[in-house]
Amino acid sequence: xxxxxxxxxxxxxxxxxxxxxxxxxxxxxxxxxxxxxxxxxxxxxxxxxxxxxxxxxxxxxxxxxxxxxxxxxxxxxxxxxxxxxxxxxxxxxxxxxxxxxxxxxxxxxxxxxxxxxxxxxxxxxxxxxxxxxxxxxxxxxxxxxxxxxxxxxxxxxxxxxxxxxxxxxxxxxxxxxxxxxxxxxxxxxxxxxxxxxxxxxxxxxxxxxxxxxxxxxxxxxxxxxxxxxxxxxxxxxxxxxxxxxxxxxxxxxxxxxxxxxxxxxxxxxxxxxxxxxxxxxxxxxxxxxxxxxxxxxxxxxxxxxxxxxxxxxxxxxxxxxxxxxxxxxxxxxxxxxxxxxxxxxxxxxxxxxxxxxxxxxxxxxxxxxxxxxxx
Amino acid sequence: xxxxxxxxxxxxxxxxxxxxxxxxxxxxxxxxxxxxxxxxxxxxxxxxxxxxxxxxxxxxxxxxxxxxxxxxxxxxxxxxxxxxxxxxxxxxxxxxxxxxxxxxxxxxxxxxxxxxxxxxxxxxxxxxxxxxxxxxxxxxxxxxxxxxxxxxxxxxxxxxxxxxxxxxxxxxxxxxxxxxxxxxxxxxxxxxxxxxxxxxxxxxxxxxxxxxxxxxxxxxxxxxxxxxxxxxxxxxxxxxxxxxxxxxxxxxxxxxxxxxxxxxxxxxxxxxxxxxxxxxxxxxxxxxxxxxxxxxxxxxxxxxxxxxxxxxxxxxxxxxxxxxxxxxxxxxxxxxxxxxxxxxxxxxxxxxxxxxxxxxxxxxxxxxxxxxxxx
Numbered sequence: 001x002x003x004x005x006x007x008x009x010x011x012x013x014x015x016x017x018x019x020x021x022x023x024x025x026x027x028x029x030x031x032x033x034x035x036x037x038x039x040x041x042x043x044x045x046x047x048x049x050x051x052x053x054x055x056x057x058x059x060x061x062x063x064x065x066x067x068x069x070x071x072x073x074x075x076x077x078x079x080x081x082x083x084x085x086x087x088x089x090x091x092x093x094x095x096x097x098x099x100x101x102x103x104x105x106x107x108x109x110x111x112x113x114x115x116x117x118x119x120x121x122x123x124x125x126x127x128x129x130x131x132x133x134x135x136x137x138x139x140x141x142x143x144x145x146x147x148x149x150x151x152x153x154x155x156x157x158x159x160x161x162x163x164x165x166x167x168x169x170x171x172x173x174x175x176x177x178x179x180x181x182x183x184x185x186x187x188x189x190x191x192x193x194x195x196x197x198x199x200x201x202x203x204x205x206x207x208x209x210x211x212x213x214x215x216x217x218x219x220x221x222x223x224x225x226x227x228x229x230x231x232x233x234x235x236x237x238x239x240x241x242x243x244x245x246x247x248x249x250x251x252x253x254x255x256x257x258x259x260x261x262x263x264x265x266x267x268x269x270x271x272x273x274x275x276x277x278x279x280x281x282x283x284x285x286x287x288x289x290x291x292x293x294x295x296x297x298x299x300x301x302x303x304x305x306x307x308x309x310x311x312x313x314x315x316x317x318x319x320x321x322x323x324x325x326x327x328x329x330x331x332x333x334x335x336x337x338x339x340x341x342x343x344x345x346x347x348x349x350x351x352x353x354x355x356x357x358x359x360x361x362x363x364x365x366x367x368x369x370x371x372x373x374x375x
Numbered sequence: 376x377x378x379x380x381x382x383x384x385x386x387x388x389x390x391x392x393x394x395x396x397x398x399x400x401x402x403x404x405x406x407x408x409x410x411x412x413x414x415x416x417x418x419x420x421x422x423x424x425x426x427x428x429x430x431x432x433x434x435x436x437x438x439x440x441x442x443x444x445x446x447x448x449x450x451x452x453x454x455x456x457x458x459x460x461x462x463x464x465x466x467x468x469x470x471x472x473x474x475x476x477x478x479x480x481x482x483x484x485x486x487x488x489x490x491x492x493x494x495x496x497x498x499x500x501x502x503x504x505x506x507x508x509x510x511x512x513x514x515x516x517x518x519x520x521x522x523x524x525x526x527x528x529x530x531x532x533x534x535x536x537x538x539x540x541x542x543x544x545x546x547x548x549x550x551x552x553x554x555x556x557x558x559x560x561x562x563x564x565x566x567x568x569x570x571x572x573x574x575x576x577x578x579x580x581x582x583x584x585x586x587x588x589x590x591x592x593x594x595x596x597x598x599x600x601x602x603x604x605x606x607x608x609x610x611x612x613x614x615x616x617x618x619x620x621x622x623x624x625x626x627x628x629x630x631x632x633x634x635x636x637x638x639x640x641x642x643x644x645x646x647x648x649x650x651x652x653x654x655x656x657x658x659x660x661x662x663x664x665x666x667x668x669x670x671x672x673x674x675x676x677x678x679x680x681x682x683x684x685x686x687x688x689x690x691x692x693x694x695x696x697x698x699x700x701x702x703x704x705x706x707x708x709x710x711x712x713x714x715x716x717x718x719x720x721x722x723x724x725x726x727x728x729x730x731x732x733x734x735x736x737x738x739x740x741x742x743x744x745x746x747x748x749x750x
Contacts, residue, residue, distance in 0.1 A: 001427055001430045001431070001637070001640060001641035001645070002641060003638060003641040003642040004423070004638065004641070009407055009408070009410060009416060010410070010416050011408060012408070012409070012410055012411065012414065014409060014410075014411055016411055018624060019409050019411065019412065019624060019627060020409075021408065021409060022408070022409055022628075027405075027406040027407070027408070027628075028406060030402075030405055030406060030628060031402040031403060031405060031406035032384055032402070033384070033386060033387070033396065033397070033402070034387070034389060034394050034395075034396060034397055034578060035384060035385070035387055035389075036387065036389055036391055036394065036711045037394065037579070039387065039705065039711065040706075041384060041385050048379070052376055055376045056376070068443070068444060068445055068448070068579070068580050069443060069444055069448070069605060070443055070605075070623040070624050070626070071623075071624070072604070072605050072622075072623045073443070073444070073605045073623070076603065076604055076605045100604070103604055104604040107600050107601065107602050107603070107604055108602060109602075195624065197624055203409060203626060203627055203628035203629070204412070204443070204623075204624040204625065204626050204627060205443050205580055205626030205628070205629055225482050226482065227482050227483060227484075227602055227603075228451065228482070228602075228603060229447070229451055229475070229478055229479040229482055230444060230445075230447055230448045230451045246716075247447075248445040248446075248447045248448070248579075249393060249394060249445050249446070249570065249572055249579040250579065251445070251578060251579050251580030251629075252394060252578055252579060253397075253402075253405060253578035253580070253629075253632075254578070254580055254626075254628075254629070257628075262376070263378060263379065265376060266376035266377060266378040266379070267378040269376075270376070330414065331415075336411045336414065341621075
């Protein structure tokens with residue numbers, strides 16, 4: 001190996017679909033010297049992280065813990081524990097992450113029935129309810145905040161239909177947690193997962209997950225062991241429960257960072273934080289509309305932290321097309337925005353205003369560099 | 376959520392089975408502001424990390440990448456990709472991590488044949504070879520550096536037997552990588568995994584893995600898709616190969632840290648680093664023997680980075696027994712050492728001298744606090 005000092009890193013304003021920028025307090029927390037994963041001083045911190053995540057998820061019981069994977073690993077954890085081969089599942093598909101749910105469940109041998117809607121619209125609860133009554137699935141799964149389309153999905157009409165046939169509900173909260181109200185217990189959601197790199201404003205690499213008592217009961221009643229040893233909630237509970245026995249080596253530094261980020265959320269207060277996301281989004285939409293962008297999503301269903309905007313022709317027709325334009329924003333101005341995925345590639349931008357970045361100065365910076373480039 | 380400032384953290388000298396202490400340069404690298412996971416400036420760093428890991432693994436081709444899981448997730452990644460339900464596998468079991476291999480493979484529906492040896496001894500190559508010839512398995516798996524017993528397992532006699540029946544070889548390098556010579560290509564190993572929190576001296580949370588061209592070929596020829604979406608090497612290769620398409624959001628900060636740790640290894644040189652581990656271990660064994668500890672493992676098979684030592688009666692009989700004694704070391708002196716696992720619990724200590732901690736001052740600190748406590 002040849003020694004070769006690291007290049008100095010450019011500064012970026014991260015206004016894509018995540019990661020978002022991380023507050024210096026969180027970065028400093030991650031840079032603290034390590035503790036062992038069974039050190040009583042570390043377990044105090046882990047206790048507090050688990051309790052705070054439970055509050056963010058809106059739950060008072062069950063098991064809440066951060067697993068060392070990204071959000072997609074959290075998705076896999078929910079399905080791996082709650083599904084057995086042959087189990088029927090109904091998945092609401094409103095974008096890339098609903099599609100991914102189908103892929104993940106199918107690989108586990110589940111019988112997947114999907115209910116699609118147009119990308120950019122929410123799922124139709126009545127359609128899902130009809131499919132749920134027809135299939136009587138073991139699990140119903142959908143996405144709360146679809147990062148690929150910027151749609152805010154209403155939850156309760158679907159969970160009611162699922163409860164009607166005693167199905168468990170899995171909810172993807174990757175982009176919503178820490179930026180939108182999340183009330184799993186009130187809504188009747190049994191398992192959920194998130195990621196740290198969106199509205200929690202931590203680096204990627206941890207997935208907070210929650211299993212309700214009802215979900216844990218269903219895991220205990222499985223006929224076959226969970227296929228994924230690493231994600232088996234029964235084994236994870238050994239470390240993340242009262243016993244604190246070794247399962248894997250917890251990612252100490254990432255948890256130091258998450259603890260500090262959760263402390264900052266507590267200092268700010270969730271109602272204020274939610275409002276901040278809404279206000280930032282409103283300013284962004286005003287400014288972007290004036291520049292010729294059109295919101296993809298109807299006003300009632302827009303996510304504040306992920307703004308899907310159809311791009312004007314002037315950008316599509318600029319040198320290098322829309323991806324060339326985004327690359328100039330990044331390399332010349334240090335501002336990252338996200339492109340579209342799947343059928344929306346080349347058609348929309350996804351502008352994230354997540355956690356630390358859901359503030360007017362971020363919006364103003366983006367609008368200002370766009371004005372320069374479009375001038 | 377109630378705001379509650381973080382407690383100030385105690386300083387620890389981490390001489391257990393990992394995590395080990397992390398150099399301030401690595402901690403500082405992790406605390407750099409984030410980049411996006413598709414930012415060209417980040418991909419330059421990721422390229423270098425993948426190339427350096429390949430050099431550490433001793434490979435020139437195939438796919439080498441850091442996945443966002445701990446080492447056990449790396450184990451699962453190797454098995455999930457290389458095994459299909461019903462496939463026969465022969466596992467050499469010399470401790471906890473060989474046992475875990477059996478559990479992981481069994482959950483995937485593989486037909487597991489295990490060859491055991493006494494904990495504290497290496498696997499007998501002839502016994503494994505006989506079992507391999509009898510079973511003609513698809514995969515042969517064993518541990519290079521068994522963290523639960525401190526045994527250094529010779530590799531080549533077993534890989535020769537596996538090659539004789541065209542089986543793929545999976546090697547656990549969690550504790551060996553960065554502290555012992557690893558030459559996967561020369562040895563004929565097809566897939567391997569490690570963890571960052573041992574001799575690489577990074578925080579836990581990443582698992583460097585390698586798949587040889589032969590292993591990748593076998594994955595492509597699978598009849599059924601990999602059960603684990605998150606660990607599917609075909610999907611991972613989309614992001615970690617030349618295309619760099621989104622699969623999961625790479626754990627940016629952890630990779631900044633790993634890049635700096637690999638740079639420090641390059642500056643030091645692997646031969647010097649290996650020697651440093653051996654010298655530190657020699658001093659430790661001299662000092663501990665003088666205090667009444669007895670090495671568990673015969674001289675030829677000892678790991679330098681994980682020293683398994685039978686504890687003297689005076690510690691077993693002290694207030695709180697051996698775990699009380701270790702707790703005093705931790706809380707009074709800030710020194711962490713590991714206890715035994717499974718049948719070795721209460722009988723041995725596991726003293727890690729890994730990466731940054733494989734130095735005489737670490738050894739002297741431990742010996743000095745032991746002398747104080749035993750006085």
